[in-house]
Amino acid sequence: MTPELRERIRRTRRVATPWRDDSTRGTDGAHLDGLLEHWANAYDWDVHERRIRAFPWVTAGAGDTELRMIHQRSADPGAPVVVLLHGWPDSVLRFERVLPLLADVHVVVPALPGFPFAAPLTAPGMSVNRIVRVVADALDELGYSRYTLSGGDVGGAVAEVLAGEHPDRVASLHLTNVAPQHAFAVDPARLAPDAAAYLARAAQWFRTDGGYIAEQSTRPNTLAVALGDSPAGLAAWLVEKLESWSGESAFTPDELLTWVTAYWVTGTIGTSFATYTEPAALPARIETPTVLSVFAHDTKPEPRSYAEVFLNVREYVAHPAGGHFAAWEQPEAYAADVHRAVELGTQS
Numbered sequence: 001m002t003p004e005l006r007e008r009i010r011r012t013r014r015v016a017t018p019w020r021d022d023s024t025r026g027t028d029g030a031h032l033d034g035l036l037e038h039w040a041n042a043y044d045w046d047v048h049e050r051r052i053r054a055f056p057w058v059t060a061g062a063g064d065t066e067l068r069m070i071h072q073r074s075a076d077p078g079a080p081v082v083v084l085l086h087g088w089p090d091s092v093l094r095f096e097r098v099l100p101l102l103a104d105v106h107v108v109v110p111a112l113p114g115f116p117f118a119a120p121l122t123a124p125g126m127s128v129n130r131i132v133r134v135v136a137d138a139l140d141e142l143g144y145s146r147y148t149l150s151g152g153d154v155g156g157a158v159a160e161v162l163a164g165e166h167p168d169r170v171a172s173l174h175l176t177n178v179a180p181q182h183a184f185a186v187d188p189a190r191l192a193p194d195a196a197a198y199l200a201r202a203a204q205w206f207r208t209d210g211g212y213i214a215e216q217s218t219r220p221n222t223l224a225v226a227l228g229d230s231p232a233g234l235a236a237w238l239v240e241k242l243e244s245w246s247g248e249s250a251f252t253p254d255e256l257l258t259w260v261t262a263y264w265v266t267g268t269i270g271t272s273f274a275t276y277t278e279p280a281a282l283p284a285r286i287e288t289p290t291v292l293s294v295f296a297h298d299t300k301p302e303p304r305s306y307a308e309v310f311l312n313v314r315e316y317v318a319h320p321a322g323g324h325f326a327a328w329e330q331p332e333a334y335a336a337d338v339h340r341a342v343e344l345g346t347q348s
Contacts, residue, residue, distance in 0.1 A: 001043065001044065001045040001046065001261070005231060005264065006039075006040050006041075008230075008231050009036055009039050009040040009231045009232065010040045012036060012230070012231070012232040014029075014033075014232075017029075023244075026236070026240055027235075027236040027239055027240045031239075032232070032235065032236055032239070034253070035235060035239065035253055035256065035257065036231075036232055036235065038253050038254075038257065039231070039235070039257050039261075043253075043254060043257050043261075045258070045261050045265070048254075048258045048261070049265075052093070052117070052262075055070045055072075055092075056070060056071050056072055056073075057069070057070060057071070058070075058071040058142070059119075060137070060138035060141040060142060061134065061137060061138055061141065065134050065137065066119040067110055067111070067113070067118075067119070067134050067135065067137075067138040068110070068111045068117060068118055068119055069108050069109060069110045069111065069138065069142075070092055070095075070099070070107070070108070070109040070111075071106075071107075071108055071109075071142065072099055072102070072103075072106070072107040072108075072109075073106050074103060074104055074105055074106050074107075075103075076104070079104060079105045079106050080105045080106070080147070080148065080171075080342045080345065080346065081105065081106045081107075081108065081139075081144045081146070081147035081148065082102060082105045082106070082107050082108070082147065082148045082149075082150060082338060082342060083107075083108045083109075083110070083135070083139065083147050083148070083149050083150065083159075084098070084107060084108070084109045084150050084151060084155075084327070085110065085112070085135075085149060085150065085151030085154075085155025085156070085158050085159055086109070086112060086115070086151065086153070086154070086155050087151065087152055087153020087154040087155045087156070087324075088115075088153060088154050088272055088275070088276075089237075089238045089241050089242065089259075089263070089272065090153075090242075090259060090325060090328075091111065091115050091116040091117060091259070091262050091263075092109045092110075092111050092116075092117060093116075093258065093259055093262060093328075094325055094327050094328050095109050095327050095328075096328070097327065097328055097331035098327045098331045098334055098335050098338070101331055101332065101335035102335055102338065105342060106144070108139065108142065108144070108147075110135055110138065112131055112135075112154065112155070112158070113126050113130075113131055113134060113271075113274070114126050114268060114271035114272050114273075114274045114275070115268055115271075115272050116262040116263055116266045116268050116272075117262070117266060118266075118268070120271075121268075121271040121274065124274075124278070125278060126271075126274040126275070126278060127274070127275065127278035127279060127280055128154065128157045128158055128161055128275050128278075128280035128282075129161055129280060129281055130278070131158050131275070132158055132161045132162045132165060135158065135162065136162060136165075136166055136169070139169075145169060146168075146169055146170075146171050146345075147169065147170065147171060148170075148171055148172045148173070148174060148338070148341050148342050148345045149162060149163065149170055149172075149173050149174070150173075150174035150175075150338050150341065151174075151175065151176070152175060152176030152177045152298075152324070152326070153176075153177065153324065154275050156175045156176065156177050156178075156179055157179040157181065157275075157280060157282065159173055159175060160173070160175075160179050160282055160283065160286055160310075160311075161280070161281075161282060161283065163283075163286050163288040164282070164283030164286050165283075167287070167288060170288050171288075171289075171342075171344075171345030171346070171348055172288060172289045172290065172291070172341045172342065172344040172345035172348060173286070173288050173289070173290040173291070173311070173341065174290070174291045174293065174337055174338050174340070174341035175290060175291075175292055175293070175311070176292075176293050176294070176295060176298065176324075176326055177294075177298065177300065177301075177302065178292075178302050178306065178307050178310055178311065179280075179282055179310075180202070180300070181280055181282050182282065182309075182310050183199060183202055183203075185284075186199070186309060188200075191305070191306065191309065192305040192306075194303045194305050194306075195303060195305040195306035195309065198300075198302055198303050198306045199306070201300070202300045205299060205300050209244075209299070212237075212241070213276060216273040216276040216277070217273070217276040217277050218277075220270060220273040220274075220276070220277050221270075223270075223273070224269060224270030224273070227269045227270075228267065228269055228270055231264060234260060234263060234264060234269060235257075235260050237269075238259065238260050238263065239256055239260065242256060242259060242325070243256075245297075245298070245299050245323055245324035245325070246297060246322075246323040246324060246325050246328075246329055247295075247296075247297040247321055247322055247323045247329050247330075250323065250325065250328065250329045284310070285309070285310055285311070286310065286311055286312065287312045288311075288312060288348075289312055289314045289341075289344040289345065289347075289348050290311045290312050290313050290314060290315075290341070290344075291313075291314065291315045291317065291337050291340045291341040291344060292304070292307050292311065292313050292315070292316050292317070293317045293319060293326065293333075293334065293337040294316070294317065294318045294319065295319045295321070295322035295323055295324075295326045295329075295330065296318075296319060296320050296321060296322065296323075297321070297322060297323030297324075298322075298323050298324045298326070299323075299324055301318075304316040314344055315337075315340055315344070317337055317340070319333050321333075322334075
């Protein structure tokens with residue numbers, strides 16, 4: 001880690017708030033102080049950078065369509081193909097613990113445009129739909145004409161659109177949530193009672209916890225200045241989400257700081273807002289066979305009746321542990337559900 005970053009962290013100017021140690025008001029102040037102390041004095045990014053660089057990285061495309069990907073090949077040339085799609089506020093690191101559990105399939109993990117480890121994003125227009133085209137073209141360049149898509153958050157929306165636009169290529173889906181954009185286009189009166197109740201719970205979540213969405217989607221430039229210049233601000237913004245959206249003790253301090261440092265060293269916090277700022281067009285319904293994994297501590301776990309409005313849910317798997325970053329938190333359960341989806345794909 002550079003001396004400049006350590007010095008920035010040590011010179012953090014904390015300002016008082018009446019709610020410093022109230023975690024319902026954001027990042028706990030004492031907890032953040034401990035993380036910043038560790039980041040400035042003990043954390044060793046170089047160790048983690050070497051591990052990340054050692055992944056089997058490949059690049060496809062050129063110019064503003066370049067896509068960097070982890071490409072883990074199976075020993076079996078004819079093995080099925082699985083594409084793992086991360087979300088925000090994470091990166092390909094979401095799937096680090098799952099990769100060893102998927103050695104029987106070819107695995108592609110794109111660093112989605114605008115996110116850590118991706119090629120620099122220099123122009124506007126990187127919506128979910130644009131990312132779909134970049135990913136589809138890159139997979140075609142790798143020689144993969146049919147695959148299972150797995151992901152959640154932004155990656156889940158990418159998977160849904162890609163399946164809708166290229167049903168001949170997507171054999172099956174494995175999702176950890178339904179794309180949240182669907183909630184704004186459905187009439188609650190036409191839903192089953194538990195699905196309508198879910199929409200009410202989701203709306204309450206957006207009111208109490210979704211303020212970051214409003215800021216990232218409407219004023220990304222303003223926010224990018226603050227988070228791109230202040231390591232402490234970046235850590236506060238990201239750690240709040242990483243910890244509150246996951247199960248208890250999902251991350252050690254070093255793991256949290258690795259995910260945060262990935263954004264700092266790549267300078268991608270501002271460009272990671274692109275999929276919030278650029279509108280997405282989702283299919284009304286997708287007929288691709290789908291496994292939906294619902295993890296108990298995710299932000300808005302959906303009932304099956306709601307998911308079935310938009311997806312061809314063949315298997316609905318409820319997990320008692322794990323949250324928004326399930327591939328990291330519960331890798332064995334996640335990998336098992338990926339294999340369920342692969343099996344569905346071989347039958348379709």
